[in-house]
Amino acid sequence: MKIMSTLLLATGLMRADSLLVLSKGDLTLSIVDPSTMKVLARMPSGPDPHEVVASADGKTAYISNYGGGAYHTITVVDLIAQKTTGVIDLGALNGPHGLMFTGGKLWFTAEGAKVIGSIDPATQKVDLVLGTGQNRTHMVYVMEDLKRIITSDVASATMTLIDQSAGGRVGPNWEETHVPVGRGAEGFDVHGQELWAANAQDGTISILDLAQKKVTQTLDAHVNSANRLKFTPDGKLALVSVLNGPDLSIFDVATRTLKKKIPIGHGAAGIEMQPDGKRAFVACTPDSYVVIVDLKSLEATGHLDAGKNPDGMFWCHR
Numbered sequence: 001m002k003i004m005s006t007l008l009l010a011t012g013l014m015r016a017d018s019l020l021v022l023s024k025g026d027l028t029l030s031i032v033d034p035s036t037m038k039v040l041a042r043m044p045s046g047p048d049p050h051e052v053v054a055s056a057d058g059k060t061a062y063i064s065n066y067g068g069g070a071y072h073t074i075t076v077v078d079l080i081a082q083k084t085t086g087v088i089d090l091g092a093l094n095g096p097h098g099l100m101f102t103g104g105k106l107w108f109t110a111e112g113a114k115v116i117g118s119i120d121p122a123t124q125k126v127d128l129v130l131g132t133g134q135n136r137t138h139m140v141y142v143m144e145d146l147k148r149i150i151t152s153d154v155a156s157a158t159m160t161l162i163d164q165s166a167g168g169r170v171g172p173n174w175e176e177t178h179v180p181v182g183r184g185a186e187g188f189d190v191h192g193q194e195l196w197a198a199n200a201q202d203g204t205i206s207i208l209d210l211a212q213k214k215v216t217q218t219l220d221a222h223v224n225s226a227n228r229l230k231f232t233p234d235g236k237l238a239l240v241s242v243l244n245g246p247d248l249s250i251f252d253v254a255t256r257t258l259k260k261k262i263p264i265g266h267g268a269a270g271i272e273m274q275p276d277g278k279r280a281f282v283a284c285t286p287d288s289y290v291v292i293v294d295l296k297s298l299e300a301t302g303h304l305d306a307g308k309n310p311d312g313m314f315w316c317h318r
């Protein structure tokens with residue numbers, strides 16, 4: 001028994017938490033031990049990996065193979081065995097990008113087809129497709145009750161709210177609202193009934209009231225080339241990464257003001273929060289490292305190496 005426990009610890013299989021990091025340069029998914037910041041294992045990610053999520057039990061990871069619309073697969077990784085097991089072929093649904101695992105389903109966007117969809121992980125088959133009619137339907141957020149789906153539509157400069165309602169002949173009816181925001185809206189996050197979207201071309205942040213389905217304020221945030229926006233778990237701060245700038249911008253949510261800029265490198269993409277709110281991880285893609293940010297001191301405290309050109313990340317718990 002002691003020998004088996006030692007083996008499991010050595011391979012990382014007994015760890016309850018791990019940070020998943022994609023490398024677009026190496027085409028890999030890394031499992032990182034968050035206590036030591038060391039890579040435990042690397043697996044093939046498939047072509048042009050952009051986003052990654054894990055199932056609720058932390059046993060399986062899913063990677064979108066984007067290719068700007070050239071690809072149509074989601075790569076599947078067994079996190080327990082630490083190996084890539086195959087792909088989910090989306091057929092005509094090209095350009096999968098945004099991912100979320102909610103309600104026992106894998107949710108995705110397919111930018112080339114202007115749709116969102118869901119996949120049953122048991123069958124690995126698409127079981128729902130909803131068109132947005134918007135250009136570059138990119139990121140997706142699904143409410144826990146599955147009654148609202150939200151997408152950012154980069155080229156259409158909209159956020160699409162897809163709400164479930166009664167009245168469908170063979171199932172739920174879906175009603176869509178396209179809310180105009182700033183140009184290049186891509187990264188966004190939701191806290192309570194408020195949504196913040198970072199507009200890459202305008203350098204602004206649009207604040208939406210989700211109950212009213214409208215923009216209530218636009219912040220002159222100076223976040224040109226913004227890529228991701230993430231709230232801290234307590235909803236008090238919003239972190240914004242920019243692709244072509246040296247700083248991570250941190251905003252005070254209550255006052256709607258810039259709290260601090262942290263120098264982190266030459267540009268950044270993915271942001272992932274540690275669930276206890278102690279740290280954030282920021283993928284500095286051009287610098288080929290992930291910055292660790294202490295959310296109490298609001299300082300960069302170190303780097304971790306998880307391959308060339310890191311991007312999408314996910315905190316995995318099992």
